[in-house]
Amino acid sequence: MGSQEVSNVDWQGKHVTVAGLGVSGIPAARVLHGLGAVVTVVNDGDDERSRGQAAELEAQGITVRLGDGATLPKSTELIVTTPGWQPDKPLFAAAAEAGVPVWGDVELAWRLRGPGAAPWLAVTGTNGKTTTVRMLASILEAAGLRTAAVGNIGVSLLDAVLGEETYDVLAVELSSYQLHWSPSLRAHSAAVLNLAPDHLDWHGSMAAYVADKGRIYEGNTVACVYNVADPATEDLVREADVEEGCRAIGFTLGTPGPSQLGVVDGILVDRAFVTNRQKQAQELAEVADVNPPAPHNIANALAAAALARAFGVEPAAVRDGLRAFRPDPHRIEHVADVAGVTYIDDSKATNTHAAEASLAAYDPIVWIAGGLAKGATFDELVTGCAKRLRGVVLMGKDRAVIREALARHAPEVPVTDLDRTDTGAMSEAVREAARLARPGDTVLMAPACASMDMFVNYNKRGEAFADAVRALAAENA
Incomplete structure (x- = not known):
């Protein structure tokens, strides 16, 4: 099928294999079946949930093979994969040998766009993607544009491109997994927010992970937005094959140079999308308009503003959109202030890079950390935040790795090690943190680890923290 637009492809009778059930596999299978393709879904798992999903699809005329995700079905002309399937799967090796292309659900959505489809403003990065995309959507809405936050967030891309609602522009969050399987994606403008080791088990190496992130810049038409503080993001812009006239636009928490957005005296300013970049700067918003005004969140706001400005949005809409935005x-x-101590829930900080940004926003801190480390090391993180720490409370399966880093780089900081991985440990962690904290301190739950050793997901972990803090507040009322 090559790179031709799928809207011009006759799907009738095409043999398509969908790799994986789940949030993107099931909609892809249904869409392809509706287009007339002969769809077979293959899935590694064969549990009760999978059997239920399979029964629903089979009732619609879609073939499902459970417990056999390795074998390439005969006559397969295309594989559409869910993002979680790793590139080293035997199915993909068989596809390569047979010359069968592999697309992700994002690639499928891109190819299924109709004539005059809404352009995409795309965002990736190790951390901050969802917040930035939602800020961007808020800004675009403030400009009076019909838009939605889609992709790895909110509305599914297939729904966005095939649904009845029409859009002027889409704010698209893309993970490294999704970008890996999106060879023909060409955004209007795109941003890489930051790069830090993550998902290396999936990609195989940091170089492969970074290369997949860099795919977001390929074929950009107006702007490639990069992080001045993270030179690796600018390197990706240099390496990208973009449309003639596409510009490199930096964002920085410092004073911006020409073709950059930055901060001057508490004001977010634009020296990129102005008539005279050498001498002119356009005020966009105040730092106080960013919620919350933590440094990494200001960076997110600048990236969102850069993409909106690349699309021609006026400065007032940037300000209004940022003011209207509420974080997830x-x-x-x-969460609350109890006995003069502020309690902050950053359960979404599931890796060291996210936790580093969170820890940089407060001082002094009692830090609650731990969980599944996913192979991460913590020496650099602890070294950077050691002077801000009043104390640390550790819990979760891999807490020893953090404890050892603290012993090496912050031996004077008191550490409470909770030898627990049950969900009730959070209540004890909050009580221990309250004991260590003094009025004016912040108790920050930024685990730097995944949650699945103790909780279903980071949301449940955050809820457990908030519940424990509220119980503490009730006792102190």
Whole structure:
């Protein structure tokens, strides 16, 4: 099928294999079946949930093979994979040998766009993607544009491109998994927010992870937005094959140079999308308009503003959109003040890079950390935040790795090690943190680890923290 637009492809009778049930596999299978393709879904798992999903699809005329995700079905002309399937799966090796292309659900959505489809403003990065995309959507809405936050967030991309609602522009969050399987994606403008080791088990190496992130810049038409503080993001812009006239636009928490957005005296300013970049700067918003005004969140706001400005949005809409934006739960969320101590839930900080940004926003801190480390090391994180720490409370399966880093780089900081991985440990962690904290301190739950050793997901972990803090507040009322 090559790179031709799928809207011009006759799907009738095409043999398509969908790899994986789940949030993107099931909609992809249904869409392809509706287009007339002969669809077979293959899935590694064969549990009760999978059997229920399979029964629903089979009732619609879709073939499902459970417990056999390795074998390439005969006559397969295309594989559409869910993002979680790793590139080293035997199915993909068989596809390569047979010359069968592999697309992700994002690639499928891109190819299924109709004539005059809404352009995409795309965002990736190790951390901050969801917040930035939602800020961007808020800004675009403030400009009076019909838009939605889609992709790895909110509305599914297939729904966005095939649904009845029409859009002027889409704010698209893309993970490294999704970008890996999106060879023909060409955004209007795109941003890489930051790069830090993550999902290396999936990609195989840091170089492969970074290369997949860099795919977001390929074929950009107006702007490639990069992080001045993270030179690796600018390197990806240099390496990208973009449309003639596409510009490199930096964002920085410092004073911006020409073709950059930055901060001057508490004001977010634009020296990129102005008539005279050498001498002119356009005020966009105040730092106080960013919620919350933590440094990494200001960076998110600048990236969102850069993409909006690349699309021609006026400065007032940037300000109004940022003012209207409310962060999702469990992202540096203020829970309560108890006995002069502030309690912050950043359960979404599931890796060291996210926790580093969160820890940089407060001082002094009693830090609640631990969980599944996913192979991460913590020496750099602890070294950077050691002077801010009043104390640390550790819990979760891999807490010893953090404890050892603290012993090496912050031996004077008191550490409470909770030898527990049950969900009730959170209540004890909050009580221990309250014991260590003094009035004026912040108790910050930024675990730097995944949650699945103790909780279903980071949302449940954040809820457990908030419940424990509220119980503490009730006792102190």
